[in-house]
Amino acid sequence: MIPFIQARNITLVFSPKNREPVTALSDFSLEVGKGEFVSIVGPSGCGKSSFLNILLGLIKPDSGEIQLNGAPITGPGQERAMVFQEFGLLPWRTVTANVELGLELKGIAPARRAERATELIKLVGLKDFASHYPHELSGGMKQRVGLARALATNPEVLLMDEPFAALDAQTRDLMQMELLQIWEHTKKTVLFVTHSIEEAAYLSDRVIVMTARPGRTKDILKIALPRPRDYEMRLTPEFNEIKLRIWEVLKEELTSGGQT
């Protein structure tokens, strides 16, 4: 049987003007099952964000195959939505109008859009801020809007590109817990790129550790912790052991790649 998401031998080369071409991904392969929560960690510049953009359909790999549910990905599509690190909210739109964006671009009728937006704004806990503008919200609230917008189109795959990296530590912890709750009851397939070992270990079913550039799969670690997971679980010896295992795999790449 073909896995839900299958990437095979993906190579991606950037050729900036007047500079040496950079190989971001080289022979990168990945399989993700339906409903699975997979994190990708790796040194800066290893191409993990680029891989999400390939999955999203915004960039085309130079070689290799990428399939979703057995069909090749050729461009953006209904079944995938991204949560961006810098939120990517339209500053001239209210929270509601931002959440409606994806539905609007898909030509959904205004009444249905509004209904769906209200539902998701409630889900992410922003009911009282529906008519606020992004500049009136805190970072955590902005990312809740980003999450609501991505979920509004009801995608099968949620792509998350370091979504909590711009948030302070406590907001981050809170958002991780809420993301897990939302994931547990929506059962989306999630691909989550992060720099944080702890975040990857806490959220994921599997953690993919990538090599320094050009990015390749270095190791895949299965996180066999029971679910639902709570914050207290992060204080257990088992959890620390998992973090240590990820760290040991990642460590060599951080030092050998010359990246910080």
Next chain:
Amino acid sequence: MTANGYFTEHRRLWLGLCSFFFLVTAWELVLTYIFPVNPFFFTKPSLIAAAFKEQLQGAKLWHDLAVSSQAFLWGFSFAVIVGIPVGLVMGWRRRVEYSLDPFLTALYASPLVALAPLFIIVFGVGVLGKAALVFLLAVFPFVFNAFAGVKSTDLLLINVIRSYGGSEKDLYLKVILPSTMPYIIAGARLAIGRGLVGIIVGEFYAASEGIGFAITQAGDTYRLPDMFVGIIILSLIAVGLTELMRKLELTVAPWRASDEVR
């Protein structure tokens, strides 16, 4: 709130008003008591005020204003309709940018009023000639500011629209245009000043009515207070329209209100 607090809060307004009244009073006193110049060669605020009152009651001023406004509105509207789309497409499409750039840069930098006689010859003495001149002067701020606005559009937002399958039209309407609006309005502020120059220069060259004509006519016949009335009315219009644009900027770009530079 204490009186002191009130003045601190509104000091911008109060200091501005004070310096204005100080200047007017000084002007009046100097010309009355220190250099009592023949009113034929120079004038003072009290005489201007009298002329102002007289003109407001007459019909000619209103007629001149109507004539000039008509030409201004036509020229300015076309500058908006042509300038914004050209600037947007130039900013978004590199090939269009490279093709139009040399031509537009040269025209923007040149003193275009030098073309006024040509425009009057080609388009005639009436509304059309003046409107064409207003258009020529007012269109460039729209083009260049729309262009600069597009260049500063956040690429992340473009990617967001694309990731939801948005078309080229969606990119223009949902991201590029709204994010460029503050730039366009700043351009409109420049364009208002330039457009008014267009009207006045057009009417200086060849006209038999209009506010610019009224100013030259008053000057030619040594009616200095009447000339000042025309000039003051022009300034008031310019200030009014510019303030309107500032308000508009805060309405279309509320997220920029917080980082508004004083």
